[in-house]
Amino acid sequence: MKNKDEIKQEIYELAQKISGTSSDSFLLEAAREIYEKAVLLKHADENPSPATAKKEEQIISAPEEYIKPEILPKDPSEQSVKQTTIDLFSSETAQTKAPPLPPSPEKPAPKERKESKKKTTESVAEKLQHNKITDLKASIGINEKFQFINELFEGNMKEYNVAVDQINSFVSYSEAESYISNLEEIYKWQADNQIAENFKELVQRRFA
Structure with missing residues (x-):
């Protein structure tokens, strides 16, 4: 071939x-x-x-020449250093005790911390909630305003504005309280109406 x-x-x-x-x-x-x-x-x-x-x-199967690694003699100084290192951690050294650490202050339990934080938050909220206001209309937020109009004044914004302006013009809380009683009869506010209670609370803060 x-x-x-x-x-x-x-x-x-x-x-x-x-x-x-x-x-x-x-x-x-x-x-x-x-x-x-x-x-x-x-x-x-x-x-x-x-x-x-x-x-x-x-060619492929030809064995490579094996070179036996040379074993170097041990250095006496190296062996001495190793022995010294072992001696440092001998039983006599291990018996030496470090001075005790001072006890750490006890931390309050997570539940106690949460309750303390909750009380602080509530006290701040109560103070802010009961702060005196000088202008009833300016102190009512947009969401509250629409709630009051829809729930307390049958959706009539004009009558709501007239009532708030009238309350702002009063000198004492007794005048405002009497006026609110008339509003309750006119618009038939329920005794358990939470929105009506919120409105009355704002009026109280106006004359606090």
């Missing part, structure tokens, strides 16, 4: 002949021969000859 170099040379010669002729029949025949030789070349690559394979196997 021809080796790969011979097959490559034949393919090269056929290619040279093709470039120098214009005969269709010759071109067809030369192309067929080139194809066959290319198949042979591929087969030679995939299936090398036994001699070549054996040679490659011998």
Whole structure:
């Protein structure tokens, strides 16, 4: 069987002949021969000859020269340092106790801290809630305003404004209280109406 170099040379010669002729029949025949030789070349690559394979196997399986590592003699000074380090942590040294740490102050339980924080928050909120106000209309927020209009004045904004202005004009809480009693009868406020209670509380703060 021809080796790969011979097959490559034949393919090269056929290619040279093709470039120098214009005969269709010759071109067809030369192309067929080139194809066959290319198949042979591929087969030679995939299936090398036994001699070549054996040679490659011998190259691969050749054992490498084993170099035995050189064992250096131990340094006496190094061994002495190691022994000294071990002595530092001997049983006699381990018996030495560090001075006790002072006891840390006891921390309040989480529940106690939460209750203390809650009481502080509530006391601040109560103070803010019961602070005196000088202008009733200015102290009513937008959400409260619409609640009062819809729930206490049957959705009539004009009557709400008249009532608030009238309460602001009073000098004493007794005058405002009497006026609110009339409003309760006119608009039929329920005794358990929380929105009405909020409105009355604001009036009380106005005259606190």
